[in-house]
Amino acid sequence: MGQIASQLCNQSAKPNQETDSTRQSLPPPPPPPSNGVAKAQLTYNDFEIVKSLGQGAYGNVYQVQKKTNNKQFAMKAIKKSKLLQNGMDLQMLMEKNVLLKNKHPFLVTLKYSFQSDKKLYLVMDLCKGGELLSYISQLNRLGISQEVAKFIGAEVLLGLEYLHKKLKIMYRDLKPENILVGEDGHIKIADFGLAKHFQSENEKCTTVCGTLEYLAPEIIQSLQPGFQGYGIEVDIWAFGIFLYEIISGQPPFTHPKRNPEIIMKKVLQNKLQFPSYFKEESKDIIIKCLQNNPQERPTWEQLKSHSFFSSINWDDLYKKQVMSPILKHIPKRQEIKKQARPIIETQTDEIYKSIKDFYYAPQSLVNQNSNQS
Structure with a gap:
């Protein structure tokens, strides 16, 4: 039992043992739009932070708003360095695909996803409760x-x-x-x-x-x-x-x-x-x-x-x-009007590999002047 407990406590520091099978069984991403129109991709610069919602082992969760229309979402920002160190990059692709593919009233759904050299970003339903x-x-x-x-x-x-x-x-x-x-x-x-x-x-x-x-x-x-x-x-x-x-x-x-x-x-x-x-x-x-x-x-x-x-x-x-x-x-929280702040990534020379098929935005999007959700 002691050996099992030790292995369990160290689990987060180990590469994911299911990496190979996960790679074979990831739900496929939806096909890209085929209308031939090139669209500018969303980045974290299209959003502003309203407030912090929490912090996890791999990154932070924020309440954010989209600059073009002020619609609010929850955004998970995940550090690639920690993901890759622990072999969790494919699990994040799994999470993105589950969020995207599900159409259920009691599951959080994906609105957008994108990445930078350092982080992965998941933009999801905001649950204010x-x-x-x-x-x-x-x-x-x-x-x-x-x-x-x-x-x-x-x-x-x-x-x-x-x-x-x-x-x-x-x-x-x-x-x-x-x-x-x-x-x-x-x-x-x-x-x-x-x-x-x-x-x-x-x-x-x-x-x-x-x-x-x-x-x-x-x-x-x-x-x-x-x-x-x-x-x-x-x-x-x-x-x-x-x-x-x-x-x-x-x-x-x-x-x-x-x-x-x-x-x-x-x-x-x-x-x-x-x-x-x-x-x-x-x-x-x-x-x-x-x-x-x-x-x-x-x-x-x-x-x-x-x-x-x-x-x-x-x-x-x-x-x-x-x-x-x-x-x-549910607490009747009075929204305190704070000036939203930009999302800023610390400038370093570290660049991590791109996670293939991670990007998602609705087909009707995307350019800086869009008023889409």
């Missing part, structure tokens, strides 16, 4: 977390089902931090940096990745000699952990200091304990998702018919014809 994580403690304190879990869980379920069935994508990174809330209270699944394209539902992979508390037991076991790997069922396990955390405020298998060895031992032991306020239907659906044997976990269709979701009208939910129960809990 922020991360779902910031709402969980409040919902739990108000005693409405189980009702909200049905709504949020149902929207997440539809998004994950679409990834599996339509895009053939294993998500591998479900957690409240990656679920964003829109101004309308509906959610969007974000951050596809750990996504894996699969050819068949029986396909296995062995790369250990994801958030400790959300790792399925077979992901932990995949580092053991002779283990055959894991499949798409890891997203079902993560869904059970996700529901538990929404309802209780924390995942079922955790540790105050997030000790990897202790957390993974708890995952493998799988001794679920529920606070007294958990309803029977809540406990039952979580227990079904958290089966040690991946083949015993329910499918998305089976989960949709579970009594936990009996009040959900799936068609109305997909069309967003259901009012979100967290809409009234």
